[in-house]
Amino acid sequence: xxxxxxxFGAILLAFAxxxxxxxxxxxxxxxxxxxxxxxxxxxxxxxxxxWQTETTPVxxxxxxxxxxxxPEIQSPALEYVILARDVEVSHGVKKILIPKGSKLPVVxxxxxxxxxxxxxxxxxxxxxxxxxxx
Numbered sequence: 812x813x814x815x816x817x818x819f820g821a822i823l824l825a826f827a828x829x830x831x832x833x834x835x836x837x838x839x840x841x842x843x844x845x846x847x848x849x850x851x852x853x854x855x856x857x858x859x860x861x862w863q864t865e866t867t868p869v870x871x872x873x874x875x876x877x878x879x880x881x882p883e884i885q886s887p888a889l890e891y892v893i894l895a896r897d898v899e900v901s902h903g904v905k906k907i908l909i910p911k912g913s914k915l916p917v918v919x920x921x922x923x924x925x926x927x928x929x930x931x932x933x934x935x936x937x938x939x940x941x942x943x944x945x
Contacts, residue, residue: 890917891917892914892943893913893942894911894912894913895911895940896940897909897910898940900934900935900936902932907929907934909929909936915928915929920938921938923937923939924936925938925941
């Protein structure tokens, strides 16, 4: 009986080590398989989207082929708002008061907010504090 428990403990420890090594080996095999699948997927070329391909319509008599010209990108007209009341905005702990009557360029719009540029910074103010101007 004196030898039984140490031998039994050694057998259990050996079993735990073998089981752990087997689990790590299986996990490594699954990871390697997933890595190889991902590598193969990334090696495939990405087909262009419909908006990336050039369109070349054929003229009615099939003798001339015309390339469509890229549409001109025009920036939107610059829009301004005038503040109907003083607006306080904050940058962390720093608070800034934008005075009533300030004419500010609009950089974005939301449903109830307006993004404006004030002193080189983009500020978000409530739309209710503004009146439109061109």
